[in-house]
Amino acid sequence: MPPRKTIDCTTENGVAWVTLNRPDVLNAFDLDMLRELHACWRALRDDDEVRVVVLTGAGDEAFCTGLDRAAVADPEARKEFGERRGATPLHANDPVDLLPPKSGAQLWKPVIAAVNGMACGGAFYLLGEVEFIIAAEHATFFDPHTTYGMAAVFEPMLMLQRMPLGEVMRMSLMGAHERLSARRAHEIGLVQEVVPAGELREAALRAATVIASQPPLAVQATVRAIWYAQELGHRQALDVGRTLVQLGTDQESLAEGQRAFASGRRARWRLR
Structure with missing residues (x-):
C-alpha cells in the first residue's frame, strides 16, 4: 500500500x-x-x-x-x-x-x-x-x-x-x-x-x-449473516441466510475441514 x-x-x-x-x-x-x-x-x-x-x-x-x-x-x-x-x-x-x-x-x-x-x-x-x-x-x-x-x-x-x-x-x-x-x-x-x-x-x-487460520469464505459469510440478522427482520434474515449458506460454503473449505477432523487434530482452545 x-x-x-x-x-x-x-x-x-x-x-x-x-x-x-x-x-x-x-x-x-x-x-x-x-x-x-x-x-x-x-x-x-x-x-x-x-x-x-x-x-x-x-x-x-x-x-x-x-x-x-x-x-x-x-x-x-x-x-x-x-x-x-x-x-x-x-x-x-x-x-x-x-x-x-x-x-x-x-x-x-x-x-x-x-x-x-x-x-x-x-x-x-x-x-x-x-x-x-x-x-x-x-x-x-x-x-x-x-x-x-x-x-x-x-x-x-x-x-x-x-x-x-x-x-x-x-x-x-x-x-x-x-x-x-x-x-x-x-x-x-x-x-x-x-x-x-x-x-x-x-x-x-x-x-x-x-x-x-480458518477458511476465509466461511468466515466472511458468517460475518455477513450476523450483520444481516442485526439489520433485517427475523424472517427476512432467515430467508437471506439460505443464500449465504450456499455462497459461504465451498468444497475446498469442506475438504480442508474434513482432513483436519480425520487426522485427529483438534483445535487448541482457551477458556474466556
Whole structure:
C-alpha cells in the first residue's frame, strides 16, 4: 500500500494492523484520515492475503476522539464538512460517511478493535461496525456532543446495536460529564475482553490469528449473516441466510475441514 500521512497499515500472516496515527491530537480524524482510511478499507477488502483486520490507535492515550475540531476550522475543510447537501436537501454529502468499514467500504472481513485509551464521539462510527472490541484496562468511552451544543445522532444509533437502550441514553445525555470505564463497558456487552494495557496487542493478535487460520469464505459469510440478522427482520434474515449458506460454503473449505477432523487434530482452545 502507498505511504499515508494519518494511518499506518501493515500485514503479516493474514492479519492487517490498521493504526490511526495522529497521537498528537488523540487520533482525532481530519479529512486526510477519512480519505486514507476509506482507501485502506477498500484495499484490504480486495487483498486476498488479508483475512482479518485489527484496528487500533497510536500511543496509549486514545483510540480515537472523533472529529478534529481544529482541522475543521481550516476554510477548505469547513467548506467540505459544511456542504451536506447536493442538488436537493435529499442528497446528503457527509465526509464522515467515508469512515466506517462496512457501510462506507463494504468490507466484510472481520475487524477487531483494540481500544487503547479514550474512545469518544465520532470513534463510534468505527466501533459501531467492528465485529468485537478488546479494551485496555484504562480505556474509556463517552459521547461529548450534547455538552458542546450538538445533537448526538448517528453515534447513539450505531451504539444501539451494541449497548442496552438505557446505557446509550445515559452516555449520550451525560455528554462529557461521565465516561464508561472498560470494566463497565464489558459488563454491558460493549467490550468483549479487558486486558492490561501491555497485553492489548497480544490479546488482539491471539484472536485475529485464530480467525485468520480458518477458511476465509466461511468466515466472511458468517460475518455477513450476523450483520444481516442485526439489520433485517427475523424472517427476512432467515430467508437471506439460505443464500449465504450456499455462497459461504465451498468444497475446498469442506475438504480442508474434513482432513483436519480425520487426522485427529483438534483445535487448541482457551477458556474466556
